[in-house]
Amino acid sequence: MPHSKTSARRRGSCAGVLLASVTTLFSLGALHAAPAVAAPAPSEQTHATADVYAAVQPQSKARVTAAVLSLDGGSRKPLLYGEDALYDTASIIKVDILAALLLQAQDAGRHLTAHERALAEPMIRNSDNAATSTLWREIGQAPGLEAANKRLGLTSTKGGPDTKWGLTRTTASDRIRLLLSVFDSAATSKTGSPLNKESRAYIQTLMSRIASDQAWGVSAASGAEYALKNGWLQRTTTGLWDVNSVGRVTVDGHHYLVAVLSDGSASMSDGISLVERAARQAVTAAART
Template sequence: MPYSHSISHSKTSARHRGSRAGACAGVLLASMTSLFSFAAVHAAPAVAAPAPSEQTRATAGVDAAVQPQSKPRVTAAVLSLDGGSRKPLLYGEDAPYDTASIIKVDILAALLLQAQDAGRHLTVQERALAEPMIRNSDNAAANALWREIGRAPGLEAANKRLGLASTKGGPGTKWGLTRTTASDQIRLLLSVFDSAATSKTDSPLNKESQAYIQTLMSRIASDQAWGVSKASGAEYALKNGWLQRTASGLWDVNSVGRVTADGHRYLVAVLSDGSASMSDGISLVERAARQAVSATART
């Protein structure tokens, strides 16, 4: 679905945990440097991950200009749900990026928190908006729910409870220009997918709210099934975001979700910008997700 008239929206380093040293760490750092160094990062060939089949001009009003950059940049964050730590491993600089449509998970989390506070379930109409917003990345639905949660102030109030300290809501109606970091996206995913009953990891989202978001992210439309899912086997839950900048023509492509690889569960967030095309951005994100999950599994 379209996102805004300044973007095209189609349906279509490593901070090593602990201090382990030696040969394994050397290999890990060497293997990740070529991808996650901002000075040398390049998108993989477009054929590695073809773009979704349809592309439309968007309609919701994002007109911010960005400065052209010579090379794309990418940051990945990975957290093993089967490990004891609740701090993600980071590959690349944990810098802010525009969210594009990955913000829709956060919008839904904010809506559910507000409903919980009111002691109610989502209405039929709210569900009728939430489901296409996540499964099909429907922008009209996102516009309506962005207004309902109170736009950026409502989002940020929810994010304070969810532990997102580096996410700033987009101005006015421009939810896709919300700024976030990969580590904040892991915190959001943790609030959705973590079921550990400890004071440090209990989510403000109740079990019903968690299950609802998980279900929608696990039933993403087939033309949306790219991104972090490529680091997974058959089981994954995700949300992607993509936009083209008016000033430069370059693409922001992001993907967040839970994946299962070799029997282990991971939360993964990959944020990128500066790709020459959407398909280049998808290839970059998928390559980053695969390498980051593989590297994390070896730590």
């Protein structure tokens, strides 16, 4: 389903829903400050990576990492812009939760039940937190998530404690690995994603039909065609914001998987601006390589 990218409408329509969702996230427990991670020196990066890194890094406590993978190329290693450090996932973990649920259903030789679909769809399309908490329990919380992630090829994602799914920790590279398991059209049961064709199509469909108030983030790098999931939360200890966005974008007929993770923004709008700027510049740089 195509979406409009009108910035003013996007910011205005999402404000109330975003803040309501953050209030729900507060009930997940106190948030912990992320460890400080030094940024890589420009000399350690390619010229394109260094240019993008310098352009998107904020002059504040905020930090950002972008990862981009072209689905049209032969490589399955993403280009990284910034340090591939750990960040809290907030609501981008909902794609991971759905993937785990689908894997468990596949293992049991069944489809999702009507009840599971009634939870999965608002979890992805509307970022419904209550539905997420129910499915988090169903997959077995962090142990269930991590068992699925091992099969999906993720190496650096640690499930949140107890009911606190929003405090799952991950890297931009791991988000690309998850997206690849969902969107790689060349995936086969032998060499690719453990998710079968039907499961991949289901996740793709939901991420392509995000509610209009959720249509921001990596979609800023695209035209009218994209599929995404965003995440956001405000730390109770500092008042600073984590803002993340992951998905597939199409630019000039070419398809890219994009993951942008950030934390330390002074406001929700600052975080969105940072993520969108990083997405646009990272995709533009990747297209030139």
